[in-house]
Amino acid sequence: VKDDAEEKKFNNNTKDLLDIMAFYSRVSGSVGVITLQNPPVNALSAAVRQGIVDTMHRALSEPEVKSVVICGQNGKFCGGADIREFRANMRGPPLVPMIHLIEAAEKPVVAAIEGVALGGGLELALGCHYRIAHSKARLGLPEVTLGLLPGAGGTQRLPRLIGVPAALELITTGRHATAAEALQLGIVDEVTDHSAVDAAVKFAQSVAGKSLDARRISTYPCPRSPDLAEIFEKAMQEVRRSARGAIAPVTCVQAVHASVTLPYAKGMERERELFSTLFTSGQAHALQYYFFAQRAVSRWSTPSGARWDTSKPRPVHKAAVIGLGTMGRGITVSLAQAGLSVVAVETQEKQLLEAKQAVSGMLERSAKRRGAPLAHDKIKYSCSIQAVADVDLVIEAVFEDMALKKTIFQQLSGICKPGTFLCTNTSGLDIDELASQTQSPELVVGMHFFAPAHVMKLLEVVYGPRSSPEALATAMEMGKKMGKVSVAVGNCRGFVGNRMLKPYLEQAFFLLEEGATPEQVDQVLEEFGFAMGVFKVSDLSGLDVGWKVRKADGLVVPGSTGKSARIRGGSRYSPLGDLLCEQGRFGQKTGRGWYQYDKPGGRVAKPDPWLHGFLEEYRARHGLVARRIDHQEMLERCLYALINEGFQILQDGIAAGPEDIDVIYVLGYGWPRHRGGPMFYAGLVGLDKVLERLEHYHQVYPNVSGLKPCSLIRKLAASSSPPIHRWREFIQKPRSQL
Ligand code: TC6
Secondary structure (H helix, E strand, C coil): CCCHHHHHHHHHHHHHHHHHHEEEEEECCCEEEEEECCCCCCCECHHHHHHHHHHHHHHHHCCCCCEEEEEEHHHCCECCECHHHHHCCCCCCCHHHHHHHHHHCCCCEEEEECCEEECHHHHHHHHCCEEEEECCCEEECHHHHHCCCCCCCHHHHHHHHHCHHHHHHHHHHCCCEEHHHHHHHCCCCEEECCCHHHHHHHHHHHHCCCCCHHHCHHHCCCCCCCCHHHHHHHHHHHHHHHHCCCCHHHHHHHHHHHHHHCCHHHHHHHHHHHHHHHHCCHHHHHHHHHHHHHHHCCCCECCCCCECCCCCCCCCCEEEEECCCHHHHHHHHHHHHCCCEEEEECCCHHHHHHHHHHHHHHHHHHHHHHCCCCCHHHEEEECCHHHHCCCCEEEECCCCCHHHHHHHHHHHHHHCCCCCEEEECCCCCCHHHHHCCCCCHHHEEEEEECCCCCCCCEEEEEECCCCCHHHHHHHHHHHHHCCCEEEEEECCCCCCHHHHHHHHHHHHHHHHHHCCCHHHHHHHHHHHCCCCCHHHHHHHHCHHHHHHHHHHCCCCCCCCCCHHHHEECCEECCCHHHHHHHCCCCEHHHCECCCECCCCCCCCCECCHHHHHHHHHHHHHCCCCCCCCCHHHHHHHHHHHHHHHHHHHHHCCCCCCHHHHHHHHHHHHCCCHHHCCHHHHHHHHCHHHHHHHHHHHHHHCCCCHHHCCCHHHHHHHHCCCCCHHHHHHHCCCCCCCC
C-alpha cells in the first residue's frame, strides 16, 4: 500500500534530481540529446527512468527538435536496471512502457553506445530506432546471471532483430558481445573508433524526417526456419545440462520461444509472466546477493583495523615464481599475462626445460581460446634462485612441505633486495612460521591460488599476525591485476576454503561407514548443484594429498584395528581414505580411487564393485551395520557441517564477513552460484532450522566435533536470525592480530 505523503515526497525528490539523472540538451539546433547520469554505470534507477520519460516528452514536443540521441555520461551508455532497487519497493515509471514510448516516437531516436549496454541498457537501445556503438563497447543481456530474464522486451526484440539461434545463445549465457560482433549480428548499425555520441548526432541529423516504419523492432516478424523446433529442443537440453538446477536459463528459453509462437503483444505478456516468477525466486535473490558479494570482497578489512581504503599497495613491476610444478607454471602464466616481467625459477635443469615448454603451450592455448596476450618475452627462466635478487615480489610455489618452504624463505630473505614482498602459495600451512624465517616478517603474506592457477578466478590472500597492511594491499592488488577475485583471509590451518572442507569431507566418509556409497553421496551433492560430488573431486585432486597431511599430523596409524582405529584425540575418525591410499588408490592419476577409470589419468568415473566389497568388508570388520540413509540426511550432514565451520571462521575473525566465505566457495569449490554460497544458503534455509538439525546430529554423534553448533549461529538464531548483511554486528571483534 502506497503512503501518499511518502510517494509525494519521493516524486518531489525525483523532480529535484531530474536534471542530474537524465540531462537534456540541444545540439546543432535540431538534435535533442538525452544523457543518462547515474554514476558509476548509469543504471536505470527510478529517477533515471523518470528523467528519460520527461526528457523524451520534451524532445518530442519541441518543434525545432527533429531527432533524438540517447547516451550515457562518462563514456558508459548504461549498465542496465538498478539491481539495488530489486529488493526494495519498485517506484517510478516502469521500464517497458518507457521503452515503448521511445520506440513509438515519430522522431528518430539513436542510441550512442559507449562503454557498456547491458541488460535493461541494451533493451533501452533496442527500443531506439538506430544504434551506433564505439568499437570498445560491450553489449549483452546478462540478466540470466542475476537469476532473471531480459524482462523489458529483450526476449521479444532480440530474436526479431538477429534471429532465434544467436538471440538464444546471448540470452541464455548472458555473455557480453564486442561491438564488432554486435555489428556482425545486426544488433548495431554502425561502429566507430571516435566519439559514438558525435557519430550518433551526425547520424540523427541524416535520418531526420525519414520514415520509421521499418525501424521499430517490435513490428518485425520473428525470422523462422524449418528447424526451429529442433533449435529450441537442443537449446533446452543444453541449458538443462549446464544449469545444474538454475531455473533462469530454462525460463529464458521459454521466453524466447514465445517470440516465435506469439504475436509481439502476447509475447510481451508471456515475458512479464515468466519474469515475475523469476523475480521473486530464491535463486534470483541468491545471484543478486552474489553479484554484490563479489564486489564487496575488494573492500577488505582485518581485525586489527587495517582496511582497503587506508592501506596503499606498492607498485610491482617485476615478480618471481619459485618452483615450476603445476601451480608455479599457472602462476607464471597469470603474472606474464598481467604484463609483469617474471623470473621463473626451477633448480633442476630438466624440470626447467619441461616447465618452459609447458608454459609456452599454456600461453599459446589461452591466447587462442581467450584472446589472452602472448607474453613469452615477459618471462626469464633460471636454474638459480639468485636470479630473484632484483624483483619486487616473489611467489614461492614449491611442494607443500614446511621444511622445504622454510629453507627457501631463509634463502629469499638473504638474496632479495630490501622491501621485496615474499609470498607463499600454500593451501594451508602457517604463514607466521614462514615469516619467522625472514628478516622482515611484515613483508610475508600467503597467496593461495587454485588449480589451474591461470584459469581459476579465486585467490585467497592470507595475512599473518605480522604481515603489514601494505603487504596485504599489494597482494590484493596483484590478484586484481591477474584478473582474480582476491579475498583477504586470516592465518589458520587451511585458511577459509580448506578449513571448511575438512568437516564436509569427514561427514562424507562417515556416511560411507554407515551404509552409503560414493555414488549416492555424490549424486545428492550434484543434484544440489555442485559441479562434482565430494568423492569425484577427491579422485580428481588426488587422495594422496590429504593422506600426506594426515600423516604429518600423526593421524594415520597403519594396521590399527578395533575401536581405536576409528578414534583420534577422542573424536570420531574415519581411516577409509588412508586405507585406499595404502592400496595405491590415489584417484584419477592411478586409475583407481573412490571410483574406477579406464586407465591412469582417465576422467570418466565409473562405480567400482571392488570398492563396494571393500566397504562391506570394512563395516563387517568394525561391527558397523549398514543402513539406508536418505538424501536429506546426506545433504544436511555434509552441508551443515561445512556451514558450521563457516560460522566458526567468522567468529574467529578469519573471514571478515559471510560474503568473503561465499565468494571463496562459489569460485574455488564449485558451490552452485544460484544458491549464493554456503552462508547465504544457511540464511535462506533459516538459521534456526540449520541450528536445530546440527543439534540433532550432534546428539546422535556426540563424538563428532564438527556437528557441535558454533556459538555464533546460536547467537544469531537467538536474535531472530537477522538478514545476512547484519551478521557482522553479531561477531565479537577478536583481539588485534596485525
Ligand atoms: C536488468 O537490467 C534487468 C532488466 C529487466 C527489468 C524489467 N545496478 O562491476 P563494477 C555497481 S538487470 C546497480 O565494479 P566494472 C557495482 O555494484 C541488470 N549497481 O565495475 C559497483 O558498486 P560498488 C543487468 C550496479 O567497471 C559499481 O557499480 N545488468 C550495476 O568492473 C561498479 O561496478 C548487469 O547485469 C547495476 N546494474 O564493471 C550488469 N552495475 O562500487 C551488471 C554495476 O559499490 N554490471 N553496479 O561495489 C556489470 O556487469 C559491471 O558492473 C559492469 C562494469 C560491466 C557494468
